[in-house]
Amino acid sequence: MLPVTNVFPKLLTDKLTVKYGEKVGVENISIKFFDSKVTALIGPSGCGKSTYLRSLNRMNDFIPNVKITGKVLFSGQDIYDSSIDPALLRRHIGMVFQKPNPFPKTIFENIAWGPKRAKFAKTEIPQLIEDSLRQAALWDEVKDRLHTSALGLSGGQQQRLCIARAIAMRPSVLLMDEPCSALDPIATSRIEDLIQTLKEKYTIVIVTHNMQQAARVSDITAFFLNGKLVESGETKQIFTLPKEIETENYLTGKFG
Amino acid sequence: MQRKFSFEALFVKYCGVAAVVFSLGCLIVLLTVIFINGIPGLRLDFLTHFPSRFPAQAGIFSALIGTFWILVMTALFSIPLGVMTGIYLEELAKDNWVKRLIQVNIANLSGVPSVVYGILGLAVFVRFLGFDRSILSGALTMSLLILPIIIIATTEAIRAVPLSIRLAAFGVGASPRQVIWYHVLPEAMPGILTGVVLALSRAIGESAPLIMIGALSFVAFVPHHPLDSFTVLSIQIFNWVSRPQEAFHALASSAIVVLLGITLSMNVLAIYLRTRFVQRRGGD
Ligand SMILES: Nc1ncnc2c1ncn2[C@@H]1O[C@H](COP(=O)(O)OP(=O)(O)OP(=O)(O)O)[C@@H](O)[C@H]1O
Ligand SMILES: [Mg+2]
Numbered sequence: 001m002l003p004v005t006n007v008f009p010k011l012l013t014d015k016l017t018v019k020y021g022e023k024v025g026v027e028n029i030s031i032k033f034f035d036s037k038v039t040a041l042i043g044p045s046g047c048g049k050s051t052y053l054r055s056l057n058r059m060n061d062f063i064p065n066v067k068i069t070g071k072v073l074f075s076g077q078d079i080y081d082s083s084i085d086p087a088l089l090r091r092h093i094g095m096v097f098q099k100p101n102p103f104p105k106t107i108f109e110n111i112a113w114g115p116k117r118a119k120f121a122k123t124e125i126p127q128l129i130e131d132s133l134r135q136a137a138l139w140d141e142v143k144d145r146l147h148t149s150a151l152g153l154s155g156g157q158q159q160r161l162c163i164a165r166a167i168a169m170r171p172s173v174l175l176m177d178e179p180c181s182a183l184d185p186i187a188t189s190r191i192e193d194l195i196q197t198l199k200e201k202y203t204i205v206i207v208t209h210n211m212q213q214a215a216r217v218s219d220i221t222a223f224f225l226n227g228k229l230v231e232s233g234e235t236k237q238i239f240t241l242p243k244e245i246e247t248e249n250y251l252t253g254k255f256g
Numbered sequence: 257m258q259r260k261f262s263f264e265a266l267f268v269k270y271c272g273v274a275a276v277v278f279s280l281g282c283l284i285v286l287l288t289v290i291f292i293n294g295i296p297g298l299r300l301d302f303l304t305h306f307p308s309r310f311p312a313q314a315g316i317f318s319a320l321i322g323t324f325w326i327l328v329m330t331a332l333f334s335i336p337l338g339v340m341t342g343i344y345l346e347e348l349a350k351d352n353w354v355k356r357l358i359q360v361n362i363a364n365l366s367g368v369p370s371v372v373y374g375i376l377g378l379a380v381f382v383r384f385l386g387f388d389r390s391i392l393s394g395a396l397t398m399s400l401l402i403l404p405i406i407i408i409a410t411t412e413a414i415r416a417v418p419l420s421i422r423l424a425a426f427g428v429g430a431s432p433r434q435v436i437w438y439h440v441l442p443e444a445m446p447g448i449l450t451g452v453v454l455a456l457s458r459a460i461g462e463s464a465p466l467i468m469i470g471a472l473s474f475v476a477f478v479p480h481h482p483l484d485s486f487t488v489l490s491i492q493i494f495n496w497v498s499r500p501q502e503a504f505h506a507l508a509s510s511a512i513v514v515l516l517g518i519t520l521s522m523n524v525l526a527i528y529l530r531t532r533f534v535q536r537r538g539g540d
Binding site: 057059062064087088089090091094095096097099101102103104113114117118162165166168169 | 431
């Protein structure tokens with residue numbers, strides 16, 4: 001048994017199937033996500049990585065005709081249970097999107113908005129903003145312009161702002177859907193460094209198309225193909241000794 | 257390399273230029289005539305006098321006050337109702353055939369001639385509800401007339417708000433209501449405001465529905481109460497234009513200049529409010 005499976009998982013899916021009407025998005029996926037670990041979801045375009053990621057904090061709720069079977073357990077609770085408030089859930093499971101999507105407000109308001117709605121103490125907010133921006137490695141660049149529009153930031157800065165916005169909610173899980181795909185190599189490596197420091201505090205799930213990135217930042221890798229999970233395990237093992245021939249073909253660039 | 261001759265491009269270009277020149281030309285001629293005839297009559301007396309049989313003493317006081325009454329009351333009825341209907345249709349209503357039927361009908365209603373609204377107002381507000389030929393009847397009729405415009409402007413402005421902003425807000429744990437209130441509405445507000453101002457400008461320019469419900473054309477008192485009878489600028493203009501004497505035509509031109517002034521100030525107000533909104537959310 002792998003050592004990582006010895007601890008209690010923060011988040012897990014059990015035979016999770018997501019359908020768009022009759023069309024299968026992902027099928028029968030069981031994965032466990034652990035505290036202080038980065039899990040990378042890889043696979044060719046259209047294999048269902050985003051579909052799967054969105055189902056982990058109920059962002060699929062906004063797509064009409066989505067049907068979900070199987071279970072998603074967060075700290076042991078079924079998040080699709082009728083007693084769960086999805087808005088409350090998303091405070092605990094934050095999300096960073098593929099394209100940076102800051103609010104058309106000031107940098108300060110971008111981060112403060114969520115905590116204010118969640119009734120964080122008012123006096124605590126300035127400190128929270130500084131801490132989040134420091135954690136997102138953005139503080140030094142924006143500390144003198146907190147009250148200017150976030151839309152004036154560069155793409156890489158906007159994406160780090162979105163990360164700061166997500167961690168300001170003090171989530172325990174952070175979902176990231178190709179967070180670097182719109183960024184240049186320098187901004188990308190900053191965000192990769194950031195993920196390394198963030199993983200001490202959060203359970204991180206990251207979708208990426210970049211194999212090197214998955215190898216660099218993740219502890220565990222899950223390989224998806226045509227809506228199915230082909231294999232998952234420690235990143236080192238997946239990249240050096242994959243069990244399945246499809247994984248090997250994908251990693252060596254034979255397809256995808 | 258030689259540029260390829262394209263008949264379509266040329267056609268579109270010259271027709272476009274011709275259309276702009278023609279419509280702008282007509283507008284300029286029209287405005288010039290009105291201003292030449294109307295400006296000399298624009299004295300303070302003209303604004304503060306009641307209408308009269310003698311052109312030299314006639315003024316638009318009662319019509320001006322009536323227009324403001326209609327404007328304010330129509331705004332009170334139609335803005336909340338129209339904006340809330342738009343929000344409901346776009347954000348809350350289930351997407352089914354009932355909703356689509358309603359939307360198609362609202363689109364059609366915005367194309368119905370205004371006289372028809374006048375007949376409806378006459379039957380419902382004046383006769384059935386017994387509001388008589390009052391400001392209330394007029395404002396309610398005008399509200400019906402401009403509701404479709406406000407609803408359509410609202411739904412379109414809301415639809416133009418990018419999905420990514422909503423998802424960002426949901427992503428930090430916002431409830432659907434908070435997303436609408438804090439993100440969708442502020443983003444849609446400039447578009448909604450423009451629609452509202454356009455609709456209200458239409459309301460103060462229309463005369464046919466008010467003539468249908470029997471608004472008076474000669475009012476020598478100031479309405480004090482929503483149930484008082486009234487006249488408005490557009491009716492006063494209509495009345496003066498239809499008289500044979502030249503002197504009354506000049507008065508009509510002056511009144512038109514006043515009406516244009518009101519419409520223009522409303523548009524300036526809308527622009528001011530729009531820039532205020534853009535500034536408040538941090539500029540872009
Ligand atoms: N809103 C939707 N409605 C219907 N089908 C969808 C929707 N979103 C995704 N799908 C389908 O589900 C499947 C998985 O899509 P998904 O976006 O999860 O793939 P992905 O692995 O994230 O791809 P990419 O790497 O290109 O982002 C695809 O076949 C896609 O067409
Ligand atoms: Mg995707």
